[in-house]
Amino acid sequence: MLVTLEGLDGSGKTSAWEALREEFPEAVFTREPTSSWYGESVARSMGDDDANPLAELFLFTADHADHLSRVVRPALADGSLVVSDRYSDSRFAYQAASLADSYLAGGRDPLEYVREIHAAFSHPPDRTIYLDVDPETAAERAGATNKFERVAHLERVSENYERLIDAEPERFVRVDATQPLPDVIAAVTEHVAAFTDD
Numbered sequence: 596m597l598v599t600l601e602g603l604d605g606s607g608k609t610s611a612w613e614a615l616r617e618e619f620p621e622a623v624f625t626r627e628p629t630s631s632w633y634g635e636s637v638a639r640s641m642g643d644d645d646a647n648p649l650a651e652l653f654l655f656t657a658d659h660a661d662h663l664s665r666v667v668r669p670a671l672a673d674g675s676l677v678v679s680d681r682y683s684d685s686r687f688a689y690q691a692a693s694l695a696d697s698y699l700a701g702g703r704d705p706l707e708y709v710r711e712i713h714a715a716f717s718h719p720p721d722r723t724i725y726l727d728v729d730p731e732t733a734a735e736r737a738g739a740t741n742k743f744e745r746v747a748h749l750e751r752v753s754e755n756y757e758r759l760i761d762a763e764p765e766r767f768v769r770v771d772a773t774q775p776l777p778d779v780i781a782a783v784t785e786h787v788a789a790f791t792d793d
């Protein structure tokens with residue numbers, strides 16, 4: 596089973612993911628962007644305010660393709676529970692927001708376009724926990740260290756996540772990430788336990 600953690604920067608995903616490692620020691624824990632050289636290319640692009648958003652989408656997607664074949668598919672084939680801190684929904688929400696101001700031929704909707712690219716090769720998550728926090732709190736917590744962490748951008752990202760949740764309400768569970776962190780972690784842990792009991 597593939598469980599993904601999604602949400603704005605500073606929503607507490609990494610803290611929850613680390614806590615889950617203690618609770619589910621048999622599971623495979625992974626994340627995107629990865630630490631491979633593809634992931635390093637992504638980090639380089641994120642550090643460049645002039646990076647082309649379409650080129651950046653393909654760097655993130657290249658990292659995802661490698662992550663899938665090297666980590667996610669083999670672990671799922673072994674029957675492992677896989678928990679990923681960010682996954683394809685991050686591309687649908689963030690890169691659709693980055694592409695919104697650029698030109699896509701034929702009036703294409705950026706979010707649909709990014710989804711279509713993934714549909715050709717990706718493995719969709721079984722369940723996704725969305726850590727729900729407002730863009731102002733997210734930017735404050737994350738310390739606005741890169742261009743994705745600006746409030747206006749996070750507002751667009753947040754709207755895109757809402758579209759994704761509306762489209763697949765059965766895949767997502769929402770956790771209120773404005774609660775104290777221990778409560779967020781407890782809620783996330785309970786959800787993962789319930790998924791694996793099903």
Ligand SMILES: Nc1ncnc2c1ncn2[C@@H]1O[C@H](COP(=O)(O)OP(=O)(O)O)[C@@H](O)[C@H]1O
Nearest residue numbers: 604605606607608609610736772773774775776
């Ligand atoms: N519910 C919360 N309440 C207060 N601070 C939080 C909460 N969740 C996360 N933080 C803080 O925000 C920062 C980013 O948390 P992190 O778990 O790395 O989030 P993410 O991986 O979603 O960016 C950390 O300093 C963390 O302690």
Ligand SMILES: Cc1cn([C@H]2C[C@H](O)[C@@H](COP(=O)(O)OP(=O)(O)O)O2)c(=O)[nH]c1=O
Nearest residue numbers: 604605609627628655681685686689690743
């Ligand atoms: C995986 C992924 C991340 N991102 C962005 C979200 C973050 O701003 C940044 C780094 O992700 P991450 O290291 O998970 O940061 P955080 O812990 O703050 O959430 O990359 C994308 O824009 N697209 C993607 O596909």
